[in-house]
Amino acid sequence: MQSILATLVDPATTPPVHPVGAESDRMPVARYLISDLCAYLETYLPPEQVSEFYRAYLFGAEAHEGQSRKSGEPYIYHPVAVARILAEMHMDYKCLIAALLHDVIEDTPVDKEQVAEVFDEEIADLVDGVSKLSQIEFESRAEAQAASLQKMLLAMTRDIRVILIKLADRLHNMRTLGSMHPDACRRISRETLDIFAPIANRLGINRVRVELEELGFLHHWPWRRHVIQRALQKTCGVRVEMVSTVETALKQALHQEEIHGEVEGRRKHLYGIYRKMREKRRAFSEVVDVFAFRVTVDRIDTCYRVLGLVHNLYKPVPGRFKDYIAIPKANGYQSLHTVLIGPQGIHIEIQIRTEDMQRMAESGIAAHWLYKSGEQSTANATTLASEWLQNLLVMQRAAGNSVEFLDHVKIDLFPDEVYVFTPKGRILTLKRGATVIDFAYAIHSDVGNTCVAARIDRRMVSLSTNLRSGQTVEIINAPGAKPNAAWLNFVVTGKARASIRGYLKNLKQREAQVLGRRLLSAELGTFGVDLDSLDPIRVAAYLEEANQRTLDDLLGDIGLGNRLAAFVARRLAGGDEDETTQAMQADKDLHPHRLAIRGTEGMVVSFARCCRPIPGDTIAALFSPGRGIVVHRSECRNLGSLETKRDKRLDVEWANEPDGEFPTEIRVEIGNRRGALAVVAGAIAELGSNIENVHSREKDGMTTALEFLILVKGRAHLARIMRRLRQIPLVLRITRIPR
Structure with missing residues (x-):
């Protein structure tokens, strides 16, 4: 153990790296002595908790003994670095212990039960939440990745510290990504830009989000980054004097009004420039013309005083003012943003916020631990994060599998927002491009499911209408209404998409069960048996043999065409499945039982587009596994020879009074x-x-x-x-x- 302690480099001689700018691209990553990390923890944790942290370090170091990273350094460097990142957020000691142990379940013989025994269940749950599903076989890398992310996100809904540990883990991995194979670098960088940086943004942890984006950009598109960086250096070299002029003017204006505040000019991040160029299809010169300045003051009312001051100093650009103090972003971010026409006609952006808002902008949900908040800003962030986590649970319940769930989450992680009001004045934040249906599901899943119409600012609109900030939206519901599959063509939020898909899947299953009951009852009738009078023991035995949990599951399988009602009926009535299908077919020819098509069967009965059957046509039907019954006109050439499809054929006819069009x-x-x-x-x-x-x-x-x-x-x-x-x-x- 002493050899491991001795090899860790003192941070006093190797400073930590935050590679946001070009100058830090190739700098070595800091390695920390555990003694220095413990000394840092003593600045905000009691001694007994620091001792427990050190005990966890010894446990983790022993578990990882003999393991090394791709770079060749001892593996224990990584969890120590992850713990250091979280320590800088002033996370609690159990979170820090879980950070030290976050890979022991996944990469060592230690299991969750052992972690719980040595420490406690809470720490074991945190470690398990971050661990991948490595013990399960998956058909593809994408499926394995989606399942592991789903597991982590669901663990996050129980304890937000799970995602904070994972973000710190990913941040250190990105800092040391240079030792990986180029293909692995691109894959990990793509995942970081698609999932982890947006999650950091969604939770308001701006400092982590910026570094993840910059490192992801560096490793995924190195040449594009190089081109933008070189162009930015040329541009900034010309306009350094302009930035200094604006800073001086802002400071003098604050001093004249006796307002105490900090003014800071900042350069745009490279990935932010690239993303804006790509999304808005703008040239480089159009993007970098906006220089940002941050003014930090003591109180909220001072923010609005400063706003009037800067509008008096430089002319504001119409339509470019945003009040995120009155209406915070979805991640709890608060600030005043205004764009002004500065010296030489160059656009400059001014951000005005309080010191609390600045801490919130940097740390997001982590500020809940960092400042032990009774502060309103961190309380709001915690509430907003909780609402998002509840939406994740809704999406998880509605998703069919982990890949689909991850798709919904990705949709929900890029919220360029609009702000709309309910009739009672409640503000809802939605993704830009959101429609009336997205708004309805944002209120509640039941409101979305029964939505039939809407009013925007008291005027009736269609359900596909896109919303704009400031509108008041009223949803009109009807008790018998249900979601329409066509809604999936225009909804943009993950919660709405997942809820609609989930409802339609359940609806199809219920319709399949109703159809399956009709089919099975008709076939049992040939044996003189009623479905409700079947021997429960025989039914239970067949369900176990057919690997079905309940009779409803079996009926649904029949309705979807995955199982033939004739075979099931013979087995439930006491026959043997090995009896010949010819005898069964002869029985059907002598005693035909045709299924009456009413037109109200829903998604499990579809009408072939090749021949478009309508009531009055002579019809035939085929089972299509997973879809149910497909009805054709008898003369349709796509039916082929029914004689070769006896096992899929179903005798059907129109009901006396078909319903619908x-x-x-x-x-x-x-x-x-x-x-x-x-x-x-x-x-x-x-x-x-x-x-x-x-x-x-x-x-x-x-x-x-x-x-x-x-x-x-x-x-x-x-x-x-x-x-x-x-x-x-x-x-x-x-x-x-x-x-």
């Missing part, structure tokens, strides 16, 4: 004349049919073929429409597609 296509050939399309469309609407789509193509110079996709109630309804169209003089010919 069914799509079908007709081709109308008309003479070329102005207004002809309007005349034909008007005649179709006159007979109560809705036009879903229309496509036109000119056959020759005299005639045009119009192909309509319309909704009808059946063949009789279609016949009335076609008779009416034939009465129009311009109509030369009308046919149904396909014939």
Whole structure:
């Protein structure tokens, strides 16, 4: 153990590195003596907690004995560095112990139970939350990555310190990424830019977010970064005098008004410039024209005094003022932002905030530990973080798998925000481009699920309307309403997308169970058996054999076409699955039981687009595994030979009174004349049919073929429409597609 202690380098001789600028790109990364780290901890932790931390160091060092990193240095360097990053945030001692041990479950024989025994359950849970799912086999790297991230994010919902440890772990890994293979560097950098930097931003930890972005940019796009860096150096060299002039003018203005405040000019981060160029499709010269200056004062009312002062000093740019003090960002960030026309006509951005807001901007949710807050700003950040974590739980419950869950999270991690109001004045922060549906789901999943209409500033709007900051949105709900799959085409927030998909999946499962019950009941009828009167012992035995948990699961499997009702019925009625299917088919031929198609079966019964069957057509159906039943017209050529598909065929017929409207296509050939399309469309609407789509193509110079996709109630309804169209003089010919 002493050899490990001796090899750690004293931070007094090797300063810590924060590679935000170009000058720090290739500097060595700091290594810390455990004694110096313990000395630092003594500045804010009691001695007994520092002693426990040191005991954890000895435990971790022993567990990692003989292990080394890619760079060749002892592995214990890494957890010590991670603990140092968290110590600078003044995290509690249990979080620091978990940081020291964060890799022992994953990379050593030590398990969670042993950590809990030596320390406690809380520390063991933190360590386990950061550990990857390395003991499970996955089909792909993407699936393994998504599952591990899902595990970590769900652990984060129970204890936010899990993600703080992971961010510190990722930050030190990025600082030492140069020893990795170039392909691994790019993969890890891409993951950092896509997941970890946005999470740091979402939690308001700006200092960590900036460094993760800069290091990710350096390793993923080194040449692009080099080009921007070189261009920025040329630009900044020319305008250093301008920055000094603005700083001096701001300081003099504050002094004249006897306002105590700090003024700091800052250069834009390279990745921020690159991202703005890419997202807004702007040239480099348009992006770097905005120089930022931060004014830090003591109180909130002073912030607004300074705002008036700078607007009097330089002319403000209309529409470029943002009040994040009155309406904080989703991560709790607060500040006043205004863009002014500075010397030489160059745009300058002024950010005005209090000292508390500045600490909050740098540390985010970590400020909850750093300043032991009873402060309003950190309390707001904690509340906002808790709301986001609750949204993660909603997305997790609605997602079908870990990859889908990660997709929802990625959508939710880039919130260029809009701020809208409820009718009662509550402010909701949504991602830019959010729609009325996103707003409804942000209030509550039940509000989104039953949304039918909305008003924006008391005017009725469509559900796909994009929201703008400052609008008041009122949602109109109906008890029997349910989500529409078409909503997925325009919603932008992860919570809305996950909730809609989750509801539709559950709806499809319920519809499959209803259809499966009908199919199984019909087949059991051939044996003179009723589903409700089956022997429970026989049912339980078959469920176990079929690897189904409940009868509803079995019915759903039948409804989705994954299992044939005829075979299930024979087994439940007492037959043997090895009996020949020919005998079963002969039985069906003698005693046909046709399933009545009502049109209300939902997503488990679909109508083939190749032939567009409607009530009145002779129909046949095939099972499609996972989809359920696909209904065709009997003469549809895509059915092929039903004799070769006996195991998938299902005898169906239309119910006596089918419900709903069914799509079908007709081709109308008309003479070329102005207004002809309007005349034909008007005649179709006159007979109560809705036009879903229309496509036109000119056959020759005299005639045009119009192909309509319309909704009808059946063949009789279609016949009335076609008779009416034939009465129009311009109509030369009308046919149904396909014939």
